[in-house]
Amino acid sequence: MSGLIQLLNSVGLPQEIVIKATFYPIACLILVFALLVVLSRNIFHSALYLAFVLMGVACVYLYLDAEFLAIVQVLIYVGAIVTLFIFTIMLTADINTGPIRGMIRRVLGGAFASLAILFILIRVIARTTWQAAAQNAPAISLEGLGRSLMSKYVLPFEVISLISLAAIVGAIVIGKGQKR
Amino acid sequence: MIPQSHYLALSACLFAIGIFGILTRKNAIGILISIELILNAANINLITFNKFLGSPDGLGQIFALFVIAIAAASAVVGLGLVIAIYRSAKTILVNKMDLMKW
Numbered sequence: 001m002s003g004l005i006q007l008l009n010s011v012g013l014p015q016e017i018v019i020k021a022t023f024y025p026i027a028c029l030i031l032v033f034a035l036l037v038v039l040s041r042n043i044f045h046s047a048l049y050l051a052f053v054l055m056g057v058a059c060v061y062l063y064l065d066a067e068f069l070a071i072v073q074v075l076i077y078v079g080a081i082v083t084l085f086i087f088t089i090m091l092t093a094d095i096n097t098g099p100i101r102g103m104i105r106r107v108l109g110g111a112f113a114s115l116a117i118l119f120i121l122i123r124v125i126a127r128t129t130w131q132a133a134a135q136n137a138p139a140i141s142l143e144g145l146g147r148s149l150m151s152k153y154v155l156p157f158e159v160i161s162l163i164s165l166a167a168i169v170g171a172i173v174i175g176k177g178q179k180r
Numbered sequence: 181m182i183p184q185s186h187y188l189a190l191s192a193c194l195f196a197i198g199i200f201g202i203l204t205r206k207n208a209i210g211i212l213i214s215i216e217l218i219l220n221a222a223n224i225n226l227i228t229f230n231k232f233l234g235s236p237d238g239l240g241q242i243f244a245l246f247v248i249a250i251a252a253a254s255a256v257v258g259l260g261l262v263i264a265i266y267r268s269a270k271t272i273l274v275n276k277m278d279l280m281k282w
Binding site: 030084160171173 | 181182183184185186187188189190192193194195196197198199200201203204205207209210212213214216217220223224227228230231232235236237238239241242244245246248249250251252253254255256258259260261262263264266267272
């Protein structure tokens with residue numbers, strides 16, 4: 001983000017307006033693609049739309065001064081997880097789930113529950129007075145992030161690596177199937 | 181700058197869409213995809229609070245990294261289970277998986 005701001009300063013555009021004019025379209029695109037993810041009949045299209053949502057979220061991370069997280073998001077989510085989803089969809093047959101009995105009731109119930117949750121959340125967010133105290137606090141650098149990951153938070157880091165190892169071994173054992 | 185509440189509203193919308201997906205999908209892979217949407221909403225929240233509350237050692241970003249790692253692990257195990265179930269039951273629709281239903 002700081003590189004972007006320097007670029008804007010050199011061009012002479014007011015950065016406030018540019019940030020606003022790019023953030024809200026990206027947010028709208030994220031929501032539209034997320035709706036396409038849950039509404040499209042074809043599960044394969046749904047996985048492709050998920051990739052767009054994840055890239056949009058990576059852009060939002062850039063607005064929040066989290067460049068490293070944005071890169072990790074693109075590498076791990078778009079690069080690995082979406083590929084994994086697409087492979088699994090191709091290995092299992094029912095791509096198009098045709099019309100199912102009781103679908104209307106299910107959609108109405110789901111829409112009611114999710115809209116209720118959304119209403120409560122938006123109401124709470126709108127009613128809380130957020131303090132903009134640390135607005136100009138310096139964002140943590142990549143070096144600082146690495147330092148605190150390797151010193152203060154080294155134990156959770158090791159635990160997460162153990163979980164990843166367990167997931168790899170578990171997936172191999174589950175996916176291997178019975179012995180012939 | 182964008183106010184904090186707008187990031188939180190974006191995250192709330194993404195979360196609600198994910199909940200809708202979990203409740204309406206019959207395909208097990210569709211449910212896993214919706215779970216990824218919800219985890220992304222949580223990540224946006226974590227990083228927003230990290231920026232606006234100004235954590236000195238970047239705790240919010242580190243927590244978001246851990247969430248991404250857990251999401252990857254859960255996707256791997258979940259998709260492995262889906263493939264194993266498909267191999268034995270020949271379906272990935274959750275309403276057809278009723279082997280343990282009494």
